[in-house]
Amino acid sequence: MQKFFSNKKLIILMVILIVTFGLLAVTVNIRDNKETPPAVQQVGNDVVSIVGGVFAYPTNAVKNASSEFSDLYNTYTENKHLKARIDELAQNQAKLKVVQDENKKLKQELKLNGTLTDYSTINASVLSRSPSSWQSYLTINRGTASGLKKNMPVMSGKGLIGRIIEVDKVSSKVELISTNNELNDKFASEILDDNNNAVTGVVSRYDSSSGKLVMENVNSTKGIKKGQRIITSGLGGRTPRGLYIGKVYGIKKDNYGMTNSVYITPAAELRNFTVVTVIKSSVSGGQ
Amino acid sequence: MNIKTRKIVGQVIFLLLAFYLDGLMKWAFLNNMNTGDFMILPQIMLMAIVLLTMRIDDRRQLLTYGIVFGLVYDSYYYGIIGLYTVLLPLIMVGIDHFKFLFVKANIGYELSIYFLALTFLQSGIYVLERLLQQTSTNVFDFITYVLGPTLLWNMVVFFILYIPLANLSDWLVKYRRESK
Structure with missing residues (x-):
């Protein structure tokens, strides 16, 4: 025992090990269970992010410019395609306006204050992406001061x-939907098909080799066709209804032939944007 | 402000710039999210740290840099404290311990030291995250899809940036000769 405590290097090694695992365990627990990190960490992150903004804005400008440049190539075909759709759009807009008004009035009549589809939005710009393999995080420049809370969809x-x-x-x-963190990548969702029978499920996995999202626990695969749209269903409590996720790509059975998974082409291309929108649900069921 | 403080401020700014560059590089160029399973992680800050460690002799100063920048890196990019905070100082002390073997720092030595440091850092992070169940990737996937591409990319960038970065860190550290 005497000899053990006289060995300085061994003690240092022990202390390092204890400190490492202590710190890691505590911070992982805080991240998973608490609403906000400790004050010291908050202040530190804020200072770093404010200074980081100085570098992020020029980068975002360059990024925007370069994506505009590549957009220029596609302009002609896109324009042709869009012209075909534009008449339809005006009609739909008028219809939407009428329906929205009607919906508002009906809600007032019923004294419904908030439903699953009600939400407000906050815009934020992206400061950086974390250079790490398994934490696919974006840092954005809004926080509790703008009314953001943990678990809001983006x-x-x-x-x-x-x-x-x-x-x-x-x-x-922001943790991206393509993460493989089991705790945090699940969204209750539904498939919008032509004849109004909603197919619900949970978007719960990201298939990184094909770049598709995978929707599991699907209640039936009847009537699911390629190209149908998938939105959040609002049934999870934390996410409002009607946020667009992507389009159906195909259906696959799992390895045992037991359940069906629907593969989704995500609508968001996670490369060419510099601004994100945070969704604040008016009905907060997750509290 | 005497020359020593000024040089230290310079070193801190150099490291900070490299720190931000990591995140911005990932965001602006290596943002391959929707397709492909290769993961490239830019590690410019580690480059700066290796170059400075090869030139600074004061071990206490090195440890301070390692711990402070490790903490900031963990808190800002990972949200988990204890990965860089522990691994960076270990790498720096390791380099400091063995650098007497090199008579003069040149690109060959520094490239291989950076290679070893990067391998150690990424494997350390993998082992720690695996232990804490932050990832479920297996070892072979980690080596093929994360470690390999990361090493390759960073080696190339190190090779390209070596001359300006090495001259800059020479200038940021070696003040004793002029002042004495």
Whole structure:
């Protein structure tokens, strides 16, 4: 025993091991169970993110410019395609306006204050992406000061991209839907088909080799066709109804032939955006 | 401000820039999210740290850099504290311990030291995250899809950036000769 305590290097090694595992265990627990990280970490992250903004804005500008440049190539074919759709759009817009008004009035009549489809949005810009293999996080420049909370869903221009996993005062981290973190990548969703029988399930996995999202626990595969749209169903409690996730790509049975999984082409292309939208649900069931 | 403090401020700014560059590189160029399973992680800050460690002799200063930047890195990018916070100082002390073997730092030595440091760092992170069940990737997938591409990319970048970065860190550290 005497000899053991006189060996300084051994003691240092022991202390390092204890400190490492202690720190890791505590921080993982805090991240999984608490609403916000400890104050010191919040302040640190905020300071770092504010300074980081100085570098992030020029980068985002360059990114925007380069994506505009590549857009220019597709303009002609896209324009042709869009022209065909535009008449339809005007009609739909008018119809939507009428239906929305009607819906609002009916809700007032019924004294419904909030339903699963009600939400407000907050825009934020992306500061950086974490250079790590398994934490697919984006850092954005809004935090509790703007009313953000943990677990709010986040969209880019086209579709759902993930969920907020950590909020600080003026910055927060978004975990992307393509993560393989088992705790946090699940979204209750439904498939919109032509004849109004909703097929519900849970988007629960990301297949990284094909780049598709996988929807499991599907109640029936009858009537599911390629190209049908998938939205969040709002049944999870944390996510409002009607956020666009992607389109059906195909159906596969699992290895044992027991359950069906629907493969989804995600609507959000997680490369060419610099601004994200955080969705604040008016009905908060997850509390 | 005397010259020593000024040089230290310079070193801290150099490391900070490298720190931000990691995240921005990943965000702007290596953001292959929707397709492909290769994962490239830019590690510019580790480059800066290896280059500075080869030139700074004060072990206490090295440890301070390692712990402070490790903490910031963990907190900002990983959300879990204890990965870089522990591994960076270990790498720095390791390099400091064995650098007497090299008479003069040149690109060959520093490239191989960076290679070893990067391998150690990424494997360490993998082992720790695996133990804490933050990932379910198996060892072979990790080596093929994460470690391999990361090493390759970072080696190439190190090779390209070696001359400016090495000169900069020379300038940021070696003040004693001029002042004495």
